[in-house]
Amino acid sequence: PRLSSSPVCTIDRPCSAMPIHLVIGATGTVGREVTRAALSTGIHVRVGLRSTTKGMRFKHMGADVVKFDFTDEASMRSAFKGVFCAFLMVPFGKEQDTQVAAAVKMAAAQNVGHIVLMTSLRSSTNKSALFEMHARMEQSVIACGIPYTIIRPTFFMQNFVTAHGDSIRHAHKFHGASGDGKVTYIDCRDIGDCVGKIMKDLGSYAGRTLKLTGCDPVTSADIAVLLTNAIGTPIEYQNNTEEQERALLKQFELPEFTIQAILDLEACKRNGECSEANGDTASILGHAPRSFGDFVSDFAHMWRNSPQQPDELSQLKDELARLQRQRVEVVLAELEEQLQDLKDERREIFSESYRPSDKAGYNVSLLGCGPVAQVLGTRLAEVGYDIRFGARDLASNSAYQMEKLFPPGYVLPLKKACAHADIIFLVMKGLTTEKEWKEFAESLEGAADGKIVIDATNCITFGRTGCTQVFRTVSGAEIIQALMPKAHVVKGFNTFNWAPRFYSYIDYSQVTLPYCGNHSASKSAVHRLITDIGMEPLDVGPLRIALNLESWAELWINMCFVTNKKLYGDGQTFTFKLIHGTGHRIKPAPPTPAPAPVAAAPAAAATPAATPAAAAPAGTPAAAAAAA
Numbered sequence: 001p002r003l004s005s006s007p008v009c010t011i012d013r014p015c016s017a018m019p020i021h022l023v024i025g026a027t028g029t030v031g032r033e034v035t036r037a038a039l040s041t042g043i044h045v046r047v048g049l050r051s052t053t054k055g056m057r058f059k060h061m062g063a064d065v066v067k068f069d070f071t072d073e074a075s076m077r078s079a080f081k082g083v084f085c086a087f088l089m090v091p092f093g094k095e096q097d098t099q100v101a102a103a104v105k106m107a108a109a110q111n112v113g114h115i116v117l118m119t120s121l122r123s124s125t126n127k128s129a130l131f132e133m134h135a136r137m138e139q140s141v142i143a144c145g146i147p148y149t150i151i152r153p154t155f156f157m158q159n160f161v162t163a164h165g166d167s168i169r170h171a172h173k174f175h176g177a178s179g180d181g182k183v184t185y186i187d188c189r190d191i192g193d194c195v196g197k198i199m200k201d202l203g204s205y206a207g208r209t210l211k212l213t214g215c216d217p218v219t220s221a222d223i224a225v226l227l228t229n230a231i232g233t234p235i236e237y238q239n240n241t242e243e244q245e246r247a248l249l250k251q252f253e254l255p256e257f258t259i260q261a262i263l264d265l266e267a268c269k270r271n272g273e274c275s276e277a278n279g280d281t282a283s284i285l286g287h288a289p290r291s292f293g294d295f296v297s298d299f300a301h302m303w304r305n306s307p308q309q310p311d312e313l314s315q316l317k318d319e320l321a322r323l324q325r326q327r328v329e330v331v332l333a334e335l336e337e338q339l340q341d342l343k344d345e346r347r348e349i350f351s352e353s354y355r356p357s358d359k360a361g362y363n364v365s366l367l368g369c370g371p372v373a374q375v376l377g378t379r380l381a382e383v384g385y386d387i388r389f390g391a392r393d394l395a396s397n398s399a400y401q402m403e404k405l406f407p408p409g410y411v412l413p414l415k416k417a418c419a420h421a422d423i424i425f426l427v428m429k430g431l432t433t434e435k436e437w438k439e440f441a442e443s444l445e446g447a448a449d450g451k452i453v454i455d456a457t458n459c460i461t462f463g464r465t466g467c468t469q470v471f472r473t474v475s476g477a478e479i480i481q482a483l484m485p486k487a488h489v490v491k492g493f494n495t496f497n498w499a500p501r502f503y504s505y506i507d508y509s510q511v512t513l514p515y516c517g518n519h520s521a522s523k524s525a526v527h528r529l530i531t532d533i534g535m536e537p538l539d540v541g542p543l544r545i546a547l548n549l550e551s552w553a554e555l556w557i558n559m560c561f562v563t564n565k566k567l568y569g570d571g572q573t574f575t576f577k578l579i580h581g582t583g584h585r586i587k588p589a590p591p592t593p594a595p596a597p598v599a600a601a602p603a604a605a606a607t608p609a610a611t612p613a614a615a616a617p618a619g620t621p622a623a624a625a626a627a628a
Contacts (some may be wrong), residue, residue, distance in 0.1 A: 018044035019084030021086075021199050022047075023063075024086065024089055024103070026049060028091075033191060034087055034195045035047055035058060035061070038195065041196050041197075045062070046063065048068025065397070080112055082432075086107055086115050088117045094133075097133045104141055108146055113146070116195060117151070118150075119150060121274055128261075128264035128267075130264050148207065149208055152210065153191050153212040155185050157186065160223065161299055169302075174220075175248060176266055181269040181272050182218060182219050184218075194210075210284070212284075213277060213289075215282070217277060223292065224237040227296060230303075245263060362386075364385045364422070364423045365389070366424075367414055368427035369396070369411065370429060372456065372496060385532075390411075390412055391412070414443065415447045427456050427457070434479055446486070450488075453487045455477040459550070469554050477489055478546060489543065490522050490543075491545075493515075495553050497575050509536065511575050511577065513530050515537065516539070516544075516549060523539060556576070
């Protein structure tokens, strides 16, 4: 399989350190656990949802949310763009194989680096329609040429909360046609943890097909006993024949494909095809998977909503739970109030401390709302610059986070941010083709004309072997200058260390920032700006040198996060510094003779007329030279 790479921008996020991992189907039982586990490992997660209105909880968890619809090529193209690894889980239905084929084709077109596909445990051996469809899904992924990992989980323990939950709660029974067949059910939390570990170490699992099972084979009758013991109410398993189960399912007006698929799954249980214990789960997790007994203990509260009259102990427990919830709500309200007070106090401090000063002289707008914009914008405000931030989408998560950190009105649409500024920083993510840059330039509608534009972006691709530049013969800065001919483009700040903690142990003066451009007055302004924030400016020449600066950034990123990570740390602990030399051996200074005794001078010698500066008329060159 080819080692593909995916374009990622290095500005809004440290893309080399945070390659994007896309999770499809995040609102499902498995998808939620995969998202949780992936975020817990510290990787950058993007969730693809058919309706983004359901994505607020994922934003609060720290994930990006994008639209993804298997029937909409534009949404798939946008979701896969810049993705390093994609987790594919297709909604249940008779078109799963065609949906996977379409998604894999788009992933290959967008240079996705790795695919993790979830199918089912018997997709390679069972010849029923459902499992043969899963086999075709696997073949689509294997044939596409993208490095892959296939996971084949057995039946989910959570089915007894979702599919059978109401029946267990209200009728105290659940039905099926599994007979005495044993199944090693798996907890979806273990599936999520396995996928999280796979995403964190893709190289160890590339090209592998992994069986994810539980640790204890149980029959449906065994499960009824476990439920009975856990919730204190007798639970019965209703074992039907296949004909009885079909008739029961038809009462729910399910499609024929769904009914047949359920019956095929029940036959798989009945025949003992899913009784294999552990599989690859334990080796991935590093410990045994959860047992069905563990699962029942954790979720017992989900089945206790009994229609029977609760006893006195249950009433006391319910009252205690109500009081605890009430207390939690009070505490949460108090914490919310304290948090709001802290935010208001921070904004007041910001407004007083970061008030624009005459010393700075320039208004600055940073087009982007990521970590670089936050750290650089804060530093510019500290030294007196009047700053604003420009967002392509004011409803985005990054714009929302920036609005929480800065006073109201500091985050603006792009054109308004440009109108505010004398100097415009480009620090947004993800523009990696000339077409995208052209669309971006056209969206400004000339708002940057006549202004200084500092290109701090790095257009790179990130793959399993490291990162490389997108543009090899012409720099991104030169492309921007061609698209904005009336702006004065200067390349610089593309090796700016965005980590706030970096500047807690490194003085700003220890950092050298190179820049280049064709407009001398603009370069002078950038030189002054770098000096004002306390760093050392380094003019490296005209704009044609920008390609070298972008290669410099490529070197830095690889040193930070890829090739020499063990040597250089996590990429946020070092920067570049220009060391100045004299070019020749320094001669020691001659010894200074001892000063001769000075006699006391008469008082008249101290009059202004006796000084050289006073002897020349004020404002003349002679007076200035004498004063010097």
